[in-house]
Amino acid sequence: MKQRVGKIAGYKSELFANLRGKAERIVEIGVGTGPNLKYYADYPDILVFGVDPNRKMQKYAEAAAETAGFPPSNFRFMQAVAEALPLKDASVDAVVGTLVLCSVKDVDQALQEVRRVLKPGGLYIFVEHVAAKDGTLLRFVQGILDPLQQTVADGCHLTRHTATNIATAGFADLDVNQAVLSTASLINPHVYGVAYK
Ligand SMILES: C[S@@+](CC[C@H](N)C(=O)[O-])C[C@H]1O[C@@H](n2cnc3c(N)ncnc32)[C@H](O)[C@@H]1O
Numbered sequence: 001m002k003q004r005v006g007k008i009a010g011y012k013s014e015l016f017a018n019l020r021g022k023a024e025r026i027v028e029i030g031v032g033t034g035p036n037l038k039y040y041a042d043y044p045d046i047l048v049f050g051v052d053p054n055r056k057m058q059k060y061a062e063a064a065a066e067t068a069g070f071p072p073s074n075f076r077f078m079q080a081v082a083e084a085l086p087l088k089d090a091s092v093d094a095v096v097g098t099l100v101l102c103s104v105k106d107v108d109q110a111l112q113e114v115r116r117v118l119k120p121g122g123l124y125i126f127v128e129h130v131a132a133k134d135g136t137l138l139r140f141v142q143g144i145l146d147p148l149q150q151t152v153a154d155g156c157h158l159t160r161h162t163a164t165n166i167a168t169a170g171f172a173d174l175d176v177n178q179a180v181l182s183t184a185s186l187i188n189p190h191v192y193g194v195a196y197k
Pocket residue numbers: 029030031032033034035051052053054057080081082083097098099100103104105
């Protein structure tokens with residue numbers, strides 16, 4: 001696994017470039033306020049389904065879509081969870097999820113749903129924060145603060161091993177990297193990459 005230090009925007013641009021020419025229908029799990037929508041703006045005619053259980057995110061995500069230049073009919077907010085995507089089998093070219101598997105109730109179920117809705121050869125693009133290396137001070141502090149984080153940050157876990165979940169989810173191929181954000185934070189390191197169905 002490659003290790004980098006930097007800002008999230010740097011490697012997000014590289015990551016989302018994988019969509020070029022490969023995706024017309026995308027579902028983003030945990031779309032939140034829509035910070036990733038600007039990365040799809042270069043792809044004309046793309047249809048994006050933004051899934052989030054929090055209905056309050058809809059107006060922010062729709063505003064972000066408008067700012068990114070999406071025609072209103074090309075962005076559809078869906079109130080749902082990643083563990084039960086309201087989409088047919090093999091119906092999208094790409095699934096995107098950033099900083100969401102820390103919050104879902106069942107990581108493996110969410111990943112099975114990602115695989116189910118992807119067309120064969122489809123891409124799953126992810127950025128997730130994970131537990132720090134065992135034995136480090138950061139890992140120790142994460143362990144102590146994990147219950148508090150779940151309470152104050154809407155169910156966000158600090159100590160998940162999400163890269164392992166992704167690696168064992170049954171994808172045909174996987175490119176995964178690790179980054180440490182230069183802004184010191186408990187939410188480190190990040191794993192990011194592309195998995196292919
Ligand atoms: C930390 S925010 C990340 C938002 C955005 N993806 C980003 O990168 O900034 C986590 C989002 O996941 C959503 N979420 C929580 N549980 C979820 C679930 N089971 N399925 C899908 N989204 C979920 C939350 O409502 C929130 O909008």
